[in-house]
Each structure stands twice: as structure tokens, then as C-alpha cells.
Amino acid sequence: MTLLDADDTIVAIASPTSPAPRGVVRMSGNETLNILQLMGVPSAEIRTPRRLATHVELGSPLGKIPVDAMVWPTHRSYTGQPSAELHTYGSLPLLRELVDKAGRCGARPARPGEYTMRAFLAGRLDLTQAEAVLGVIEAEQRGTLDHALRQLSGNLSQPLERMRSTLLDLLADVEAGLDFVDEDISFISDKDILDRLSTIAVELEQTLRLMQNRGGGSARITVALCGPPNAGKSCLINRLADQQVAIVAPIAGTTRDTVTVDVELQGNHLTLVDTAGIEEAETEVSLQSQAQARRSTSESRVRLWCVDSTSDEFAANATELKELAKRTRKPQTIDLWIATKTDAAINSTPTSDPNLPWIQCSALNGDGIDRLKKSICENLKQHDAEEIGSVVGTAARCSQSLHQAIAAIHQAIQLTAHQEGHEFVSAELRTVAQCLGEVTGTVYTDDILDRVFGRFCIGK
Structure with missing residues (x-):
């Protein structure tokens, strides 16, 4: 899964594949309305989210099947793109025919977690909230569900982003002083640096400890x-x-x-x-x-x-x-x-x-x-x-990044205490900011996204 694929219009069965009275086919991408039109859904003039009772022609021998089309024509959808859901009978062969029909009209099959990845890329969710979506889906007990819902509401990412913002403010002060190192101007004292670093270190260690103590809330x-x-x-x-x-x-x-x-x-x-x-x-x-x-x-x-x-x-x-x-x-x-x-x-x-x-x-x-x-x-x-609490996948993914951030911040404390030079302190602070950004998704690579969203099933 690469960022270049995010412009494609994707389609997948979004409901469980077990027998059920109703099933859902989900579509997302800039060509969604055009593809719906080609499938026989009169969506060209839709300008606001709407439910349409219509039919889709699947050809012989199935003919026309009744479909309730839920259409989000603008970027105010879950994925941040024009999107649609086709609700019909829960027959798996029938749902597959709908997916094939959308494919012939220009959509491609969605990959695991691709809908939620698009929500992340559109800024609808941060990375910890995206993982919480999977936590909600997989929750088998109330405690696990509560932790996933709290993470989805931002109770993990918000304190981490607050710490990262505080750290970046400190980094700006430290690097501003480097620009005037040859002049007798002091932007920030070593004592101020140590005080602010110590506060961030304590908060980071507490965050990591609470995540590890809970272990995601899934164990008995x-x-x-x-x-x-x-x-x-x-x-x-x-x-x-x-x-x-x-x-x-x-x-x-x-x-x-x-x-x-x-x-x-x-x-x-x-x-x-x-x-x-x-x-x-x-x-x-x-x-x-x-x-x-x-x-x-x-x-x-x-x-x-x-x-x-x-x-x-x-x-x-x-x-x-x-x-x-x-x-x-x-x-x-x-x-x-x-x-x-x-x-x-x-x-x-x-x-x-x-x-x-x-x-x-x-x-x-x-x-x-x-x-x-x-x-x-x-x-x-x-x-x-x-507790901060976290779903299992977040705890596993974030642990290494938080350990690295804590190690870097303690190194910055040691460098400051021994007056080794603010340029060295600045480098460690950048490492901390990088690690925290990887946790929330402010900083990401294709490898990180593949690791997070590859755990999802297709259609989510």
C-alpha cells in the first residue's frame, strides 16, 4: 500500500462474509459518483449526503437487484473522499457481483485497512485513533471496548501531542540561541532546559508505564x-x-x-x-x-x-x-x-x-x-x-518509539548537565520529536502505514 494509491477509487465488501439478511459494499474515491452512475444509481446531481432506494443491473441471470445507496458526495465522509455504501441482500455471491460490477466501471479492490488509512491521510484520525478503530471491531469484552473507545476519542494522542508541542517550543528556544552563539545573548538557560526536559521525561515514562501495565486491555x-x-x-x-x-x-x-x-x-x-x-x-x-x-x-x-x-x-x-x-x-x-x-x-x-x-x-x-x-x-x-490505556496493536507499535524518545531525552538531560553544547542537545530533542511523531502519525513512512493498516480486514 503506497500513498500514490490514495487517488484510486476503491470498492470492497464491508459487512461480515457470514450469512446475514443484509450486506454492505463500500466505495470511496473521487470517481465514486461517476461509477455509481455507470452502475445505474442516479447520483450525478447529488450534492449532500443522501439515501437512495434504487436498483442495480447485474446482468443475466441476476437481473436488477434492489439497493439502498448511502451516498456522501463531498469530502465530509469517513475517508475524507466522496464515498458510498450499497446495502442489499446479505448473499455473499450477490455482494461479490456488486463488487465486480463496480470494478468493471472503474473501481479497484480495496486492500486491508485502506478505508481507515484514507481517513488517516485526510486528517480525520491520527494513527493511534486509526488503530483504535480496529480495537473497537475486535473487542470481545467491555473493558477492551472501553479502552479502544477512549483511544479513539484521543485520550492517548492528545497528551502525546501536547508533550511534542512543548518539546518543539523548547527546541525552538534552544536553536534560536545557537544563531547568536557568538554574541552575548542568552535565549534560554541550562536550568530552564533541565527543568522542562525533566517534566517531559516524567510524563513520557508515566505514559509508557500505563500503556504497558494495561497491555491493551485484551488479556483477562x-x-x-x-x-x-x-x-x-x-x-x-x-x-x-x-x-x-x-x-x-x-x-x-x-x-x-x-x-x-x-x-x-x-x-x-x-x-x-x-x-x-x-x-x-x-x-x-x-x-x-x-x-x-x-x-x-x-x-x-x-x-x-x-x-x-x-x-x-x-x-x-x-x-x-x-x-x-x-x-x-x-x-x-x-x-x-x-x-x-x-x-x-x-x-x-x-x-x-x-x-x-x-x-x-x-x-x-x-x-x-x-x-x-x-x-x-x-x-x-x-x-x-x-489509565491512558491502549489497544494491543498500539501498545506493541508504540513501545519501541517511546523507549527511544525516553532514551534521547535522558541523553539531552545529561548533555545539558555537563554543558556539552546546545547543538548536541538540539539533535537529541529532534530525535524525541521524531519518535513522538511516529506514534501519533505526525511523522510516518509507507512501512509504518503498512504495519498499522495491514492488520485490518478488507472493507475497513
């Missing part, structure tokens, strides 16, 4: 049930999964290996992990199970810290788990505190600590389970709203 979210032995974790995972996935017994230490089960809560695809009770290891088997439990605890996005509300050691266990949670917590980790077995508690559980908002529940009779599920989903939604 791991929810680990953690706590001391016999804290009711296995009962709780069975209740959350609505099936028996873990062995339940009154003997402490029943769970040795981690037990996992996939569930869906309000559109969130979760993997629940029942871990071995946290305790001092006394045997080789116990040592391995503890290592496995701590690894799951450290790596999980959501941790449910379970403490037996009937235990005399409730306060001591809670204090110990609080310290463990603090040591192993990552920026995007969600910690929830569960007082279990409340059906058997004689006295009210001392759970008034405002720093540990306890959720009291009973896996036996179901008390508090709905509240726990709601809390998991609300916390995920709140944390996701604070």
Missing part, C-alpha cells in the same frame, strides 16, 4: 484470593465462580497448588486464583506452594485479602497482610479486604479501620457476595478511567 484480569490458611478462600472462589473449583475442608492448608477459574462479571473477563494460605514454610512442598502463592499475589491485578472474621487472630492477621500488601503493591494493583465467615461470627468484626474498608461476606449463605462483585467491578472501572 487476574484476581487472587490471598490470606492465611483456613481463611475461607476456597469457599469464596467457589461462590464467586458459581461452581466447585476448589476443595473445601476444615483442615488448614488444604489448598497447595493454585486453583484458577475464568468468570465474567459485568463485562469484565476475570481469572480467579485460589492461592495457598500464607504461612511459614516447614517442608519442601510447603516452600513451593508458598512461593507460588506469593508470585500470584504479586502479579495479580486485583487481590482479595481474606481474613477469618471468627478467628481470635483477626487483628494480627490483618496487620500482617497489610504489610505484605504494601510491599508487593504495584501502581495499578487493586486491594480489597474481605472479612469471611460472617455467618459464624458471634460478635461484630472489628472492621472500622478507615484505611482497610472491609467487605463482610459469607460464602456459605451468600451474604455480601453481590457487594464484593460490585466492588471489584467499580474499582476496575475507576482505575481504568485513570
Whole structure:
């Protein structure tokens, strides 16, 4: 796919190829109206977007078929070109006949992602938003869709463009000073350069970290049930999964290996992990199970810290788990505190600590389970709203460019700190601007476009 092809008028089936009552053939390019006219659609006089109920002659033996033509005659379409969609019966052979008819009238078959590439080239979308279109199409769960929609609205490209604009302002000041290096005129001090570079570096590193933490939103979210032995974790995972996935017994230490089960809560695809009770290891088997439990605890996005509300050691266990949670917590980790077995508690559980908002529940009779599920989903939604988030393809493509930008900006900081000369700083700043431009598409090559739009299917 090259930029020279962007003037061609293209056509493709835009609807799924599986059997359906209706199907769509999409066309885009400067010759769209003329080609429609040749196909029998009276579009020559159309000046505003319009829906036409008409027929297209496909020849023997098909004859005329009814078509609803949606026509965008000007550049105010998705692709920024005159465009049309032909809606008719969902028969795949029939749709192919329509594409062939358009081809005989002057259109060529569209390549994968070519419609969205034209939208990008026309300035309708930046590169991260174009990738978000694919993210919306491929989303299989609500969280993935939310991330793609936020990226489509510009929540990734806007902060990157703001950083790039700030960087270009700094670059202009630095290079203005180079023009007067032989005169006693100072356009910008080293301290000012360092301050502004440090701010940009922090923002870039935070952007990269948030993208990597989320990983595009497509993977299942791991929810680990953690706590001391016999804290009711296995009962709780069975209740959350609505099936028996873990062995339940009154003997402490029943769970040795981690037990996992996939569930869906309000559109969130979760993997629940029942871990071995946290305790001092006394045997080789116990040592391995503890290592496995701590690894799951450290790596999980959501941790449910379970403490037996009937235990005399409730306060001591809670204090110990609080310290463990603090040591192993990552920026995007969600910690929830569960007082279990409340059906058997004689006295009210001392759970008034405002720093540990306890959720009291009973896996036996179901008390508090709905509240726990709601809390998991609300916390995920709140944390996701604070993240930049990105679709998988964007995270993979942008990671290298952002790493290069961060490396270059730190090199510029070192050069400035050692007073190596603003001409060297300027070169590094240009590298940073280049890398950020590659992410949003301000700077692009045919190779970058092929890599992005080649992942699309034909017709999108």
C-alpha cells in the first residue's frame, strides 16, 4: 500500500462474509459518483449526503437487484473522499457481483485497512485513533471496548501531542540561541532546559508505564484470593465462580497448588486464583506452594485479602497482610479486604479501620457476595478511567518509539548537565520529536502505514 494509491477509487465488501439478511459494499474515491452512475444509481446531481432506494443491473441471470445507496458526495465522509455504501441482500455471491460490477466501471479492490488509512491521510484520525478503530471491531469484552473507545476519542494522542508541542517550543528556544552563539545573548538557560526536559521525561515514562501495565486491555484480569490458611478462600472462589473449583475442608492448608477459574462479571473477563494460605514454610512442598502463592499475589491485578472474621487472630492477621500488601503493591494493583465467615461470627468484626474498608461476606449463605462483585467491578472501572490505556496493536507499535524518545531525552538531560553544547542537545530533542511523531502519525513512512493498516480486514 503506497500513498500514490490514495487517488484510486476503491470498492470492497464491508459487512461480515457470514450469512446475514443484509450486506454492505463500500466505495470511496473521487470517481465514486461517476461509477455509481455507470452502475445505474442516479447520483450525478447529488450534492449532500443522501439515501437512495434504487436498483442495480447485474446482468443475466441476476437481473436488477434492489439497493439502498448511502451516498456522501463531498469530502465530509469517513475517508475524507466522496464515498458510498450499497446495502442489499446479505448473499455473499450477490455482494461479490456488486463488487465486480463496480470494478468493471472503474473501481479497484480495496486492500486491508485502506478505508481507515484514507481517513488517516485526510486528517480525520491520527494513527493511534486509526488503530483504535480496529480495537473497537475486535473487542470481545467491555473493558477492551472501553479502552479502544477512549483511544479513539484521543485520550492517548492528545497528551502525546501536547508533550511534542512543548518539546518543539523548547527546541525552538534552544536553536534560536545557537544563531547568536557568538554574541552575548542568552535565549534560554541550562536550568530552564533541565527543568522542562525533566517534566517531559516524567510524563513520557508515566505514559509508557500505563500503556504497558494495561497491555491493551485484551488479556483477562487476574484476581487472587490471598490470606492465611483456613481463611475461607476456597469457599469464596467457589461462590464467586458459581461452581466447585476448589476443595473445601476444615483442615488448614488444604489448598497447595493454585486453583484458577475464568468468570465474567459485568463485562469484565476475570481469572480467579485460589492461592495457598500464607504461612511459614516447614517442608519442601510447603516452600513451593508458598512461593507460588506469593508470585500470584504479586502479579495479580486485583487481590482479595481474606481474613477469618471468627478467628481470635483477626487483628494480627490483618496487620500482617497489610504489610505484605504494601510491599508487593504495584501502581495499578487493586486491594480489597474481605472479612469471611460472617455467618459464624458471634460478635461484630472489628472492621472500622478507615484505611482497610472491609467487605463482610459469607460464602456459605451468600451474604455480601453481590457487594464484593460490585466492588471489584467499580474499582476496575475507576482505575481504568485513570489509565491512558491502549489497544494491543498500539501498545506493541508504540513501545519501541517511546523507549527511544525516553532514551534521547535522558541523553539531552545529561548533555545539558555537563554543558556539552546546545547543538548536541538540539539533535537529541529532534530525535524525541521524531519518535513522538511516529506514534501519533505526525511523522510516518509507507512501512509504518503498512504495519498499522495491514492488520485490518478488507472493507475497513
